[in-house]
Amino acid sequence: MSSPRLRVQFETLFEHFNGQDANAQLEDVVDILFCTRRNARIVLNKMEEEGWIEWHPAAGRGKLSKLIFKRSRADVSENLARRYLDEGKIAQAFSVLDHDASKLTQVIQSYLGVQHQEGLQVVRLPYYRPLSVLNPLKPMRRSEQHIARQIYSGLTRFDESEQLKPDLAHAWQPITPQHWRFYLRPGVRFHNGNLLTTEMVVESLWNLRFVNLFSHIDKVESPADCIVDIWLQKPDTRLPLLLAECCAKVLIPESERGENFDLLPIGTGPYKVVLNDEKRLVLQAFDNYFGFRPLLDRVEVWVIDETHSSMVFPSLSNPVKNKRGSSTEDVDLDPGCTYLLLNRRDGIAADETWAEYLCHKLSAMNLFKLMPEQNIVELGVLPAHGLKPGWYHQVPVSHSVTPTEPKRLTVAYHAQHPTFPMIAKAIEQLLKEDGIGVDFIKYELTVENAREVDIWIKPMGIASHRDDALAGWLLNDSDIEHLSRPDDFRRWSGLIDQWRAESQSNFPGKEIGKSLVESRQVIPMFHCWLGVSKDQCGSLQNAKCNALGWFDFSQVWVKPEFESGFAE
Template identity: 45%
Template sequence: MSGQRLKSQFQRLYHHFSGQDSDTNLQDIAEVLFCTRRNVRMVINKMVDMGWIAWEPAVGRGKQSHLTFHSTDTELQLNHARKLVAEGKLEPALEALGNNADKLAQIIQEQLGHTTAHGKQIVRLPYYRAFSNLNPLQPLRRSEQHLVRQIFNGLTRINDEKEEVEGDLAHHWEEITPRHWRFYLRPSVRFHDGRLLESRDIIATFEKVRTHRLFNHIQRVEAPFANTIDIHLSMDDHRLPDLLTNLVAVIQPADVDSTDQNVLFPIGTGPYKVIQNDNKRFKLEAFEQYFGFRALIDMVDIWMLSEVASCYLQPASDVTQLGGVSASSRLKLDEGCNYLLFNRVSGLPVDPQWLAYLQGRLTALNILQRLNTDQIGDFRLTNAYGILRGGRMYL
């Protein structure tokens, strides 16, 4: 008997007795469930095993057995929906809840955030789209850039707190000349697939990286000694360690290619490795052989929530705060801007008079007044005067 059919029979039984503990007999239950007395015994035993009911059979002829409900129709419905949500099946979960979006939002909220399962620290987060490209050599969106930082390492990195360059895969470096830099590698670094990081991986990575305009002054990369990398340049560069913190310069295995497998499941040396990446879930697991401090969070589980879960993504103001911390203290203003870039080769933007007219009408301040500022509380949109702070604004 399928689990769904058993749930349907429980619902029928629960509704018949209005959820009240009752004295009854097998024949009455058989009529309620439309089955034989033999089958009804099997159904009752399964419901007892599931913990939904208790059944006290009568002793003696003409006496009534006693039925006790340990669960409710609503509890079964919610548990079924919770299971569907955990599997990423949001549309079936919404249907199981009678298309009640508020209940779905509540279930999603219960399962997101920080939790502990089987002794592991897990953080579940909502997101609105899948991560289809995690190749650092390709242009990446902001969220992908952050994830790639958790998967890969470069020779150097930026210490955000100190705002300075520090070693990553390289523990030390020296400027032999402005066109010749030497980097000393950490020993016994491993990729997520267990392979040791070798000099050839770094050399192969920079063969690909040097096609990027920021790195086209790299002439050659070689390994004069074990755990040592020399980078030769075609022009002076006193800030090469700073440049190597760029996401493009993270180190990949020498045999990596651009297949879908490597784009979706990249192999790096970082603190987290990708274990699932599809349209429903994205999972990062702490890499036990990471050369640095082991990540405190064992797993990051990101759920791709569709439009049916928008009620959670835009929660009401009375959503319970986590750990007694106010929402405002957990928010961080994300600096950035939106801008319009016109094609000046053809069409109306070629006409300077038309462009001047549009600039006068379509100012950022005018646009700002038309936007709904009630969506993000005190963190509202502001007028931008350039892509970077302190710059002028141009259309």
């Protein structure tokens, strides 16, 4: 394969002769490339082999040879970039294209979608940012949660219909309201080949006591091999349901984790991570998976800056969205919303006057009016009137007064997000009308001093359409515990405890959602459309969009294309 150096040498010649065929002596090439006569001949021969030039040497000293350019500078760069992409070397392809993201996007289009490589079924998906935190013990965004569910297993899981199913535990039973017993599958192995032992499951579950959702775990023991007992400090009839949460995945012991565990985790799920960097995540089907081996051999997520869509296009050769609402597009609203989280404990909204002002001034409709129409259509957003689609909860109406002091506040949001910068700009514009300035904190994972933030722009990122998914979000993922007034949070968590204690009760989702809004803790902003375009699926079958905006890699397959041989 030609080297980047050869490309640079070609570009040097191309620029010197302005891309025009020319008569030249070998000494001219020596001077242009600053090399010896021998190296000049080698370089010219290699360029001819690549099909970039023709070099017709003239016989006799002092005679002019003929240099013919068969490719332009752009052609050579793109061809070299394509070769790098064939080898999965996205960074090198980016480099030979002079780090031009738009050029890389154009070249990379033909590499997306369903591919067949050496007899393997491969799907390449575009995404707009790296997926760098795949550790269930750390805060994970929506897409990371989806990938984690492909890598790890828990005691239980939800199927495509969001019904509770066995996973590492093939059965379970309540011994008492505060004592559950789980029966484990034997012979399960991690992606590195190590056997999953009962002791490892006990250790992983015991560590869950540090997670708010499972802080009531009293002890975890194993009375016999492949049996795990969990004792609780208070009754919980919903424990198997909540153990399907992403934070409850069973992890390999800490002593066996590598330094880059967040990037290259080891699980027991249907796919294992073989590569994860700034440009590409590669998942490979795990042949020793205890369930059905995935039919898709490899899934590659390619980071392309321009892919700012909530739609997943599984097999695009040209990922351009259809108009929304087409009959061939299977779309649904996300089960949560983007929202503003007010710091009612330490921030400016601890003052009731400020909290009331912000809820009225920064309402979803006020912000929606300021968002560019093109972005609204492209990103598929619409105003939210509650935490979930169909919920309608409003702040109590009263006379809103613009506070006099202070005149600045702080807003924090994820740096890499397609919608948040627009929301931030709209917030700044609205508050400026009342003479209030805004300082922004853009973060990747966490904010160093979260207590100084007044408003957070956040996504809910819940993993199912079930109302009880709000339990894990509220207790674990929302940060509301640290930003709310203690009495408020005790009331919300108390409602969840009551639901957990009573097996026949319905989850109080609407009651919690209403209280969060009316107490001026959260301001629902926008819902967005999630879906999979059937027109773009091609030969990929069963690609159903889930609540996280992706499809379950382990459930899809590629329909072969062949001639049947039957006459019409």
